[in-house]
Amino acid sequence: MNFNDPAAPNSAAEPRGALGDIFQSLPGVDNPPSEQVEEALHASLERLDGATGPADAPDRPPELEPEEVAQGQALGPTFTAPTAGMVVTSELTQNTYTIGSVIGEGAFGVVFEASDVWRNQLAVKVLKPQGKTYEQVQAEASSEFGKLLTLRHPNVTHVLDAFEYRNAFYIVQERCFAPLSNLFSVENLNGFLWLMPIARCLLQAVHFLHVYDWVHQDIHFGNVFMSFHRNEMGADGTPSNSMTFKLGDLGLTKLRADIDGKNTMLNNSMWPPEFYDPDQFGQLGPQVDIYHCGLLFLQLLHGAPIFFTREEILAGVPRQRAEALPAPYNLALSKALRRRVALRTQTAMELWRDLNASPAPIGPLIGLAQGPAQAPRS
Numbered sequence: 001m002n003f004n005d006p007a008a009p010n011s012a013a014e015p016r017g018a019l020g021d022i023f024q025s026l027p028g029v030d031n032p033p034s035e036q037v038e039e040a041l042h043a044s045l046e047r048l049d050g051a052t053g054p055a056d057a058p059d060r061p062p063e064l065e066p067e068e069v070a071q072g073q074a075l076g077p078t079f080t081a082p083t084a085g086m087v088v089t090s091e092l093t094q095n096t097y098t099i100g101s102v103i104g105e106g107a108f109g110v111v112f113e114a115s116d117v118w119r120n121q122l123a124v125k126v127l128k129p130q131g132k133t134y135e136q137v138q139a140e141a142s143s144e145f146g147k148l149l150t151l152r153h154p155n156v157t158h159v160l161d162a163f164e165y166r167n168a169f170y171i172v173q174e175r176c177f178a179p180l181s182n183l184f185s186v187e188n189l190n191g192f193l194w195l196m197p198i199a200r201c202l203l204q205a206v207h208f209l210h211v212y213d214w215v216h217q218d219i220h221f222g223n224v225f226m227s228f229h230r231n232e233m234g235a236d237g238t239p240s241n242s243m244t245f246k247l248g249d250l251g252l253t254k255l256r257a258d259i260d261g262k263n264t265m266l267n268n269s270m271w272p273p274e275f276y277d278p279d280q281f282g283q284l285g286p287q288v289d290i291y292h293c294g295l296l297f298l299q300l301l302h303g304a305p306i307f308f309t310r311e312e313i314l315a316g317v318p319r320q321r322a323e324a325l326p327a328p329y330n331l332a333l334s335k336a337l338r339r340r341v342a343l344r345t346q347t348a349m350e351l352w353r354d355l356n357a358s359p360a361p362i363g364p365l366i367g368l369a370q371g372p373a374q375a376p377r378s
Contacts, residue, residue, distance in 0.1 A: 080166035082112060082126055088170065090163040097124060097172065108140070113175065122160065123175040126168055134167065141169035151214060155205035157225065157248035176225035176246055180296075184221075184304055191300035195329075198224070199297060199355055201245035206293060207348040210286045216247065217284075219292035220270055221299070223249045270295060273313055273339040282341030290345050294336030298322055301329060314339070328357040 082088070086099045100113035103123065114124040127141050145162035152158060161172040180198070183189055202224055209216055229242040272291040273281040298321060299306050308318055322333035332354035338344040345351045 080168055082124075082168065082170075084112075088163075088165045090161050090170075090172075092163055093161050095161060097122065097170075099124060109171075114172070116172075120160075121175045123173045125171045125173065127171075137169060138164070141171065145171055151209060151212070153205055153208045155201045155244070155246050156208065157246050173248075174227075176227040176248065178226050179222050180224045180226065180245070180300075181221035181305075182226070183300075189303040191303050195297060195300055196355065198245050198300065199293075199352065202247055202293060202296070203348040203352045205247040206289050207352075210289070210348060215284075215286050216289050216292075218249060219247065219289055220296060221305070223247065224296065271310070271313065273316075274341050276310060276314055281339050285341065287341045287344050287346060290336050290348065290351060293348070293351065294318070294322065294333050294345075297329075298325075298333055298337070301325060301333075328355060332357065 082099045084099060084101055087096060088099065089096045095116050095118075097114045097116050100115070102110060103113050104111035108130075109125045109127045112124045112126065114122045116122060127137055129137055132140075141162065141164075145159065157176060158174045159171060160174065161170075163170055183191075183194065202219070206216065206219070225246050225248055227244050227246050229244070270292060272284075272288050274284055274288070278284070295306075295318060298318060302321075306318075306321070312318070316337075316339050319334045319337040319339070322337050323330050325333060332345075332351060335354060336345040336351050345354065
């Protein structure tokens with residue numbers, strides 16, 4: 001689910017903050033070249049401009065058309081899909097939301113841009129019925145809202161409200177600027193300059209979830225977001241140049257005790273080895289998040305998405321790719337990408353320490369790296 005943020009007007013003429021200085025406050029981290037971060041900003045704005053225009057942003061996603069929903073809901077209430085311009089009010093908070101264009105879609109819901117009476121720029125997720133009964137969708141909405149409301153951390157996207165309106169279920173969240181996947185629009189992206197700030201934020205979020213026995217299970221570039229802090233003294237609360245990174249979409253998040261490989265649904269583009277063969281590699285648990293973080297960091301350092309087949313996952317190819325990185329990334333990521341759960345990095349804090357094991361060089365991209373390091377294999 002992409003909680004993208006097209007909060008800026010449909011124009012890239014006014015950048016949302018000068019990004020060249022966003023890392024100056026992080027000790028020991030080199031500031032990425034200003035032209036590269038500015039390019040990431042403009043690429044994100046251009047993509048959002050294209051996604052929010054009238055030609056590309058239908059008022060109503062076809063998956064939520066009322067007449068289609070009604071066919072699967074003959075014995076229960078009919079779900080009414082929102083449309084752009086619709087105004088809805090939460091009975092719980094008395095806040096009123098104006099629905100905007102569709103900005104993202106996932107397996108379980110469609111996300112709309114929205115604003116409220118406080119002029120906050122928000123993301124509203126409306127759950128898809130998908131042929132389920134009213135009671136089933138209501139239970140799913142209650143479960144997701146409960147998780148989002150409980151799991152509050154600076155590096156986890158915040159939920160603000162949840163309610164039912166015309167038999168559709170709404171979850172209101174803060175709207176981030178753009179997903180990390182937008183970084184891949186930057187020409188000659190040097191992921192080594194972005195890794196440690198992103199890792200610091202993401203691994204803190206994962207550590208927080210694991211401390212309370214939750215497992216995210218769906219960490220990838222579409223679910224980690226770039227977010228700017230609001231500048232209340234700026235014109236109309238425009239974002240400042242203060243940037244952070246947040247983990248979002250807790251739709252697949254489960255308590256550790258509730259994870260069962262036989263009925264667990266994961267993103268099929270990033271199944272870990274234990275999902276394919278638990279008898280050989282171990283059971284699903286918190287370490288699936290460590291594996292997914294390893295995949296994300298590996299792709300970031302590569303500067304482009306990497307897609308692994310089932311055969312490559314089972315053969316340990318992601319770990320082998322990590323071994324070709326310069327230190328300390330080779331040992332840190334190859335350990336996080338071990339196939340056997342018992343031999344893999346066990347916690348987010350352990351992965352963070354491994355990434356900080358020695359001074360981190362700003363080295364070459366994958367393919368130009370030195371030969372494989374002799375890391376323990378699994």
